Amino acid sequence: MVNHASLLVPYCPNSCPDGIPAIENPLLFYVFELANFSVLAFFVLIAYRLKLLSPVSMWAWLLFCTAPFFFNYFFTAPQVFPDQFQYFHEVTSLKTTGESVWYIARTEFLKGGAMTVTTFAAKILGWAPIPNWMTVTSTAFANKFFALITFIWLTKYIEQHKLLIFFLLPSFIIYSSMGLRDNLIILTSIISLIHIANSRYILASIFLAPLLWLKPQMLLFIGIYFLGKLIFSAHKSLYGLSALALLSLIIVGATQVFLIDYLNYYRIGFAAENFVADNMTIGYAAFDRYGDKSDYEIASVFGLIGTAFYNLPYFLLMPMPWTWSNPFHIANFLDSILCMIGLGYIIIKYQAKRNQEVIFLILCMGVGMLAYALLVANVSTFARYRFELVMPYLVCIYYVAKRDMYSAKALELK
C-alpha cells in the first residue's frame, strides 16, 4: 500500500515536518509501520529457520529491525536529515504515478532529462518488499531489508558474530535506520569490494555501476582497487603497485590544470554551503555576498596534497568533543575511533602488516581520505562521507587479512 497523497497527508506519530500537525489519529503511524516491521521480522525468522542466521544473529536482527521506530520522530526529528523526505516522496510518486515528484521532475528537466540521484536511489529502495509506503520510516525499513540481505550474503565470507560487530557500528545503525541513500552506498561498496577481493570482476562491476549515481567518488576510490588488482596485480606485486603509483602520478601531472580547477570548485562549493557570515546569514547566498573565493583556492598540485595531509588528522577525528552539537556527532566520533582501533586490531591479530593486498586496500582508502580531507567543510556531511568510505574498506580488509592468514597457514601445514 502506498500513501497516494504522501505530499499531502503526513502520517507522523507526534509532529510532522514543516510545521504541519499530525493527522488526527497518530496511532495510524504505528499501524502502518508495525506491518513493515512484521514483514522484516518474518524474513529474519525464515532466515533463521533456513539456518542462514545463528540464534544470536536472529535476535540481533530482530532488534535491528525495531531501530527505525527509534530514530525518526523519537530520538530525533526527521528534519535533521531532510533528504529523507525527498526519497520518500520520490518512492511514493514513482509507485503511484510512475513519474517523479514535481520538484525532482523540475531538477531532471533542468539537467536535460538526466536521472537524478534521488530517483535512482528511490528506484532501488522501491524494490524492497515492504507492504506500506506511508512515512519516511517506511523507507528506513526498506534500508533495513537491504542491510539484512547483505548481512546474509556476507555470512558466506565472514563469521556471523564478527560480522555483527561491523553492523553494530553506531553510524551504520543510524544510516540503516533512516530513509537515506547512505545505507545503499555502504552496502553496494561492501559487495563490490568483496567481489574484487575474490577476483570476480564482472560481478564487482555490476555492483559498482550503481555507485556511478549513488556516490561517484566512491566509484573512483573503489575503482583504484579494481583496476590496480585487475591490470597491475598491485595486490601481490610490488612492481605492479609501483607501476600503478607511477601511472597515477603521470595522470595527475598531465591533468593538473583540470584537477586543480575541479577540486577548487568543490572546495569552494562545500565552503560556501557551510558559510556563516558575521551577520549570521548562511549558505551560498551569504558566501556570494560576503565570502572570498581566494581563501579556498589552491594554486598547485603540491598545495592540494599538502593541504590534504594537513587536514587529514582533523578529518579522521572530527567532530571533536568540544564541537559536538547533537547525539549523531558522538556516534560519528565513536565510529572513527572504533574503526581505527579495529583496523589496528585486524592488522595485528591477522598478521597483515606484510600482506600486500591489505596494504593496497589501506592505500586506496587513504586516497579517498586524502581527497575528503582536502574538501572537508561541513562536519556532519564529511563524517557521513568518512563512514561510507571506511566501513566497506574495513569489512574488506578484515576479510582479506583473515582469508590470507588462514591460506598461508594451510600452505605451511602442507
Place this chain on the structure above:
Amino acid sequence: MEIKQIKSIIKRVLDETKIIFLDYVFTKKVLWLALASLPLSTYLIITASPNFYISAVVLPVDTDPQTQTKVESLASVFSSARKDGAQKNTKWLSSLRSTDTAMEMWDRWALRLYNSDPKNTDVNKIPQNHTFMQKLGSWIGGYSLPKYKTYHDLHQYIRTQIKVDIDFDAYEIRVWIQSTNVELAADFLNDVIITADRNAKNIAKERSRVIIAALKKDLVGVKNSSIMTVFSEKINNEYYTLASLTNDLPYYITYLDRPHANPYPSSPNILAILFSNLITFIFIGIALNFWQKNKHDIW
C-alpha cells in the same frame, strides 16, 4: 556452482519454505489472530476523522501599471519579461504569510476557528490552552503564559496549515489545506487568498501615496524644467497606480479554480489500515508458533 548443487539448494529452500508455511503460517492460531485484526481495524476506521484536501488555483497577474512609452522602457519590459514571470507572485505570497493578513482576519475567524465556549462572543477572550510542561515551565521559571489567543495564533495557523505549490513555470499557484470540516476550510482558504491580495494592494497604495506626497513637496522647490518633467511623470505614474488599485477586484492574483474539496478523503486509507493490521496480527501468530516450536533452540 554446478546445476546439481543449484537444484539441491532450490529444493531445500522450497522444502523448508513449505514446512515453515505449514508449521507457522497455516495454523488455527494465525487464522484467529487474522480475524481478530478486523475489530481493531474497524475501530480505527470508525474513530478516524476523514481529512479532506481543499485546494484553489490562482494565477499571479502582477503587472505594474505602465504609463511610460519610451523605447528604452519598452525594451526593459521585454528583456526582463522572464524575470518578472518568476517574481510576480512574491508580493502576494509574502502578504499571505504576513501578520497583517492574520490581523485583518482575526475578527472574522477567531471565534469560528478557536472558540469552544458558545456563550463567548468576544474574540479577545478565547482562552489559550497550555500543555502541562508549558505550565510547569512557567511555574518554575516564574513567567506568565498568555491567557487568551491572539492574531499571532492565527498567523501561525496560516503559516503552518496553508500550503502553496508553485508550478514549474511559476504561472499557476496551487493553495491548499487539509481539514475535516470542508465548508469551513474552503471559506477560510478563500478569505486568506483575498485578504492577502487586499493587504498587498493596501501596501502598494500606501507606498504610492507617500511617494506622491514626497514628490509634490519636492516639486515646489524645483526650478530645473527637465527635473520638473521627470517628477511630474513620476507623480502621474503613482496616481495611475492608485487608480488601478482602488477597487475591490483581486489585483495580484486572479482565480483559476475557486476553493473546493476533493470528494474523497485523503485519510484514513481504509484498505491500508485493514491490510496493515492483518499483516501485523498474522505475524504475531507466526511469532507465537515460532516461539512454541523453537523456544529451546534459539538461545
